[in-house]
Amino acid sequence: MSTLDQMDELRQGFPGCRAVALADMSSGIVLCVSSANKHPQEQLDALCATANEFFNGAPAGKMFGVLENDKKSNPEQGMTITPSETCVYLRSPADLMETLVAICNADVDITQFTQSARRTFEQIATEE
Numbered sequence: 742m743s744t745l746d747q748m749d750e751l752r753q754g755f756p757g758c759r760a761v762a763l764a765d766m767s768s769g770i771v772l773c774v775s776s777a778n779k780h781p782q783e784q785l786d787a788l789c790a791t792a793n794e795f796f797n798g799a800p801a802g803k804m805f806g807v808l809e810n811d812k813k814s815n816p817e818q819g820m821t822i823t824p825s826e827t828c829v830y831l832r833s834p835a836d837l838m839e840t841l842v843a844i845c846n847a848d849v850d851i852t853q854f855t856q857s858a859r860r861t862f863e864q865i866a867t868e869e
Contacts, residue, residue: 744865748775751861757849759826761858763865766793767838780844792830792840795819818855827851831858835866 742750748761752775760776762785771785796816819830825847833839841862845854 744868745773745775747861747865748773751858752776752843754857755845755849755854757846758843758854759846760844762788762842764789764792764840764842765838766797766840769793788828788830788842788844789840791821791828792819792842795830796832796837796840818859820851823847829855829858831855831862833866834863839866841865 744763748763752758752761759778760774760780762771762775763773764771764785766789769786769789771782771789774780774785796819817832817834821828821830827845827847827849829841829843829845829851831841833841841858843854843858845851
């Protein structure tokens with residue numbers, strides 16, 4: 742199954758998920774997108790930049806409550822939440838510069854979605 746097929750399956754499994762993107766934070770490029778509707782490139786670029794800030798920016802430790810002496814200094818996931826949507830950011834288990842970003846409606850079961858997205862991303866990472 743291709744990466745896009747796996748992303749399509751994830752998105753279609755959650756009616757509240759509007760888009761799933763695979764991004765390379767080192768280049769700021771969205772590599773692949775699964776979406777029912779076209780999202781503006783600027784929005785996808787902004788999501789990639791937000792993921793990069795979460796995972797690689799100086800404030801990342803503070804945003805995720807990582808203490809300076811904490812051995813786990815690389816957070817694995819993050820979220821932005823607004824009244825209308827929740828964006829989920831997952832860091833690749835195989836390449837710390839790759840991230841899976843999902844745009845979901847605010848009413849999606851975020852715990853269940855995040856667990857499923859993590860499993861999908863682990864499958865994608867082992868196949869690359």
